[in-house]
Amino acid sequence: MIPLISLKEMKRSLLIALWFAFLTFPIMVIRVNPIERTVSWRWTNLLYVALGSFVISLLVKAWAIGKERRAGAAAARQQTPGSAAISIIQAILNRPAYWYPLAVLVSGLALAFPHLFSTYQTNIMITALMYVVLGLGLNIVVGVAGLLDLGYVAFYAVGAYSYALLNLHFGLGFWAALPIGGLLAALFGVVLGFPVLRLRGDYLAIVTLGFGEIIRLILENWSDFSKGPSGISNIPRPGFFGVEMALDQAMIYMYYLMIGLLVVTIFVVNRLQDSRLGRAWLALREDEIACQAMGIDKTRTKLIAFALGAFWAGLIGVIFGAKTTFVNPASFTFMESAIILSIVVLGGMGSIIGVVFGALILILLPEYLRALSEYRMLAFGAILIGMMIFKPEGLIAGVRRVYRFQGRGR
């Protein structure tokens, strides 16, 4: 790798390193101690920053050169959706002989999980599974239909609060509230969708971001309705034909519930993507005008995507309320939307298996790396930037289906 880098690249990297050192100077070098009224100058840090950024920029450059060479070699081979050069995971997925045993192993592990690990681990796993489903819901909107929604958490909040409030005022149980929460969220999706879906790209993102904040602010300030920032507590856990359960049993029950919901979600989302509607969403993501000229009702198709995405957020909202037995507006900040969006982007837009991996990585890693929790956001940002540069299609890109024709034996 090293001989590939010319003197010019070295100079460039040096400049980058100097610039970086300059930029980080105020935070890395100067430390003001307001109590003792002293300023300490940590010059060694400057050296580390400069050296580090120099080496990293060289490595990135070398990587880019290597990639160009490989791309040159790959350009000769033609790419097709059916038989393209694809990742290992996709190669496994394409061969039933490989993935059947793998699927059995994964489902066996998933079913045995709460009996193998502690309640604490199960609890974390429930959270991760919730984010998987949220990611799959948002994937319909962002990944498949290409509508950048930064206020997804609003629908999540609608679901959680509809269970909390319906239970508080009318004593509704979990199973009755689950579909109601989902449908209410879908309704909110449609109501929001009508005015904003004529917007595109960045504008849509800003409006949905605003919508997410509006919902949170209403919940925070309209105390008569939502009890304000203090939230609503004593929300019952999901019932099982009136059987009393201890906390750890309730958690195990909740875990299987989530596994069930996840399986249903994957099944439904997979079928949706592979349908007339799914194709229309994909086409809408690529070219709106051509879509309309081909007879696709833009507004209706987008609204359906929005409502379906919101529906899943609503379901998970109800489950969230039941799991924590307490909801307050602080759980529905923009940060949540950002995490769910990162799951979709990291996993791969429009790819179900990608989103599953993305959610597990983004939710489980921080849990198990609690020791490094101070650097969590830093790592988060670095991962996202890295992904955008090196693998913009996500961990596992979506695979296109190959169709079969009647009587042609294809």
Added chain:
Amino acid sequence: MKPILNVSDLSMDFGGIKALDRLDLDVCAQEIVALIGPNGAGKTTFFNCLTGIYLPNSGDIQLTCPQTGKKTRLNGLKPNKITEKGMARTFQNIRLFPQMSVLENVMIGRHCRTHSLVLGAILRNRRTRVEEQETVDKSYAILEKVGLAAQVDEFAGNLSYGAQRRLEIGRALATEPFLLLLDEPAAGMNPQETTELVALIRRIRDENQAILLIEHDMKLVMTLSDRIIVMDYGQKIAQGTPAEIRGNPAVIKAYLGEEVG
């Protein structure tokens, strides 16, 4: 022959510029009509008004279905409704879905003739499965017709330029139109591809579809069209058979300018 498209008195301005100035035009069933004129004459604007992308300032566009005789006024309808009524188009700057396969591009064209929605997609009941298979088969048949059957699974974006143009025609055909609007279908094609295109357009016409096309390739226009309409500065300046247009002084003036002295 009975007209299937009547345009009368159609005007459209962008600020002070009159892109279309009281345009009248008819297209009959099974007719190939060419719309020609210098750059900026308003031909593409006219197409955009017809297909609902622009809303004309005044005038009337009426589509008559040749089978049922049902008349529809197109002004103010959304583009997708107009396509449903039986008029489909291609674009001057190719607008395929490059990240979708060739077959899927044509399948999108079938969208407005099929009906399954969320529940159908999830349950995948008999009706949906039959409809899906029909969509695939009909799309494949169309691809055979436009000569792209060998590249069904290719990404549309990877096709050659001429093949992309043919795919756009195929996608428009999938909407089952009785009037097909082609915006510069031969642009960027080599002579071989152009010959194939002429044959394709004739075949489409023989299958009971009328064609209105914008084209700059005069050889193609003269050999293919039954009738030619010439536009300049948003107005219709001449109309007639290829032979009539060739000798028309107003047309020569529009293209070459006036003789000095």
